Amino acid sequence: MKQDEILLSVQKLYVSFSTEDGDIKAVQDVSFSIRKGRTFALVGESGCGKTTIALSIMRLLPAGQGKTISGEIIFENQDLLKLSEKQMRRIRGNKITMIFQEPTTSLNPVHKVGNQIAEAIRLHQNKNAKQAWADAVEILRKVGIAEPEHTARAYPHQLSGGMQQRVMIAMAASCKPALLIADEPTTALDATIQVQILNLLDRLQKEIGMSILLVTHDLGMVSEYADVVAVMYASRIVEKAPKGQLFAEPCHPYTRGLLQSLPRLDVSAKRLEVIPGTVPEPLYFPAGCKFHPRCPTGQKNKRCRTVEPELREVQSGRYVACWYAPGYEKR
Secondary structure, three states: OOHHHEEEEEEEEEEEEEEOOEEEEEEEEEEEEEEOOOEEEEEOOOOOOHHHHHHHHHOOOOOOOOEEEEEEEEEOOEEHHHOOHHHHHHHEOOOEEEEOOOHHHHOOOOOOHHHHHHHHHHHHHOOOHHHHHHHHHHHHHHOOOOOHHHHHOOOHHHOOHHHHHHHHHHHHHOOOOOEEEEEOOOOOOOHHHHHHHHHHHHHHHHHHOOEEEEEEOOHHHHHHHOOEEEEEEOOEEEEEEEHHHHHHOOOOHHHHHHHHOOOOOOOOOOOOOOOOOOOOOHHHOOOOOOOHHHOHHHHHOHHHHHOOOOOEEEEOOEEEOOOOOOOOOOO
16 A cells, blocks of 8 residues: 555554553554545454544543553654644544444534534634534535425434434534544444435545545445455454455454354355354453454464464455464465
């Protein structure tokens, strides 16, 4: 990947939180890059560290709590982790925006939605109140709201979940960001509305030319909308590849388990397989490969139980962290 094609580069990111019971290692040695105008998906079960990475990029991790963060998050030749809060405010909500899981908790219940969108426009685009309101109405129209003038004057509780999510997307897209982070953007929405929201994000991406970091556990969503996929397990990326390669030939046993657990319409397909065991608690990660207690191969091999494999490139653009992945030992 050429340097001028990269919008965001995360390198050796570590995030931990100190508690009375010990250190919670939420993110360990995570590296990836997002190309301009492309969609990069972070996939994994709840608690694997996906949202922590997104909040680290936005510099929105809660202060205190014994938080420790290290590594680099390079955006437009700046390390976001080294910026002052004042400098970060010029980027957050402007060049980098985020759609959170629950719009009901992200929208201010005592302000009209049009005012909330206009506030971001006034703050980052240096427009007066009248211009910002007009832009807010226009962006509501662009996200598919039939009566944008009426909706702009509504309070969040007067809107359905799907409408609230469209408002959140309108707010995130109002300043034409270079990067939009979508953290489980269709949570709690029915299937029809989910498709509408994802198609909307896809259309806005093409219109604005923005990159998208899609944070999700939904592999069906990833198969439709992502360009590159990184699979996370217990704080680390265990496989990263272009979407077509990853779905056609998954290398890591965890990735294979996720894909085998997807329901299929083919009536001749075997019954769904499950991954045995559970995700380990961050305070009690096992030694060696963190997936080895749930992996038939890992349980039989001492190296899997004692030495954690690093993420290595095994083919052009394909990375995996597994001692027994094809080509791993040759690198």
